[in-house]
Amino acid sequence: QAQYVEFGGGVVQSGGSLRLSCASSGSIGMVTHMAWYRQAPGKQRDLVASFTISGTTDYADSVKGRFTISMDTSKRMVYLQMDSLRPEDTAVYYCNRRYQNVAWGQGTRVTVAS
Numbered sequence: 001q002a003q004y005v006e007f008g009g010g011v012v013q014s015g016g017s018l019r020l021s022c023a024s025s026g027s028i029g030m031v032t033h034m035a036w037y038r039q040a041p042g043k044q045r046d047l048v049a050s051f052t053i054s055g056t057t058d059y060a061d062s063v064k065g066r067f068t069i070s071m072d073t074s075k076r077m078v079y080l081q082m083d084s085l086r087p088e089d090t091a092v093y094y095c096n097r098r099y100q101n102v103a104w105g106q107g108t109r110v111t112v113a114s
Contacts, residue, residue, distance in 0.1 A: 002026030002103070004078075004095045009108030016085050020108055022078040022095035028102060034071060034078045035098040038091035039107070049080060050098040062088070085112045 008020040024030055035050030049059045049069040057069055068081040078095050092107035 002028035003105045004028065004102070005105050006093060006095050006108040009093060009110045011111045011113060012085055014085060014087055014112055014114050016112070017081070017083045018085065018110060020080040020082065020093055020095075020110075022080075024076050030071065030073065030076050030078065031097050033098040034069075035096060036067075036069060036078075036080045037094045037096060038089075038110075039094070040088075040091040043091075045094070047098070048093070052098070082110070085110075087112045087114045 003025055005023050005025050006020060008018060010018060012018055032055060033051050033053050036048045037045050038048050039045040047060060048063055049067050051069065052058055059067060066084045070079045090110060090112050092109050094104055094107040096102060096104060
């Protein structure tokens with residue numbers, strides 16, 4: 001099944017940084033409105049950062065100023081640079097389209113130790 005593949009997660013100390021990457025597999029392609037989501041244990045999946053259809057970026061209030069979404073269309077990759085990480089950022093991170101999600105991938109787990 002065509003889907004996006006996320007990688008780059010890991011365990012990091014509070015205040016540290018990680019860069020997540022997302023690639024497309026199979027026939028699925030990148031669109032302008034790519035997004036990153038996350039799901040913490042016992043919670044719903046939430047939108048964290050995205051490109052809008054107009055190409056601007058949008059961030060959840062909890063990550064503004066700390067996370068940066070970027071895209072390399074030539075490499076068909078989407079990235080999420082995460083700085084000043086906090087324990088509450090611990091979650092499984094997924095990439096998908098902001099509008100009309102496709103099948104979800106496995107995600108990549110981020111654990112921020114206090």
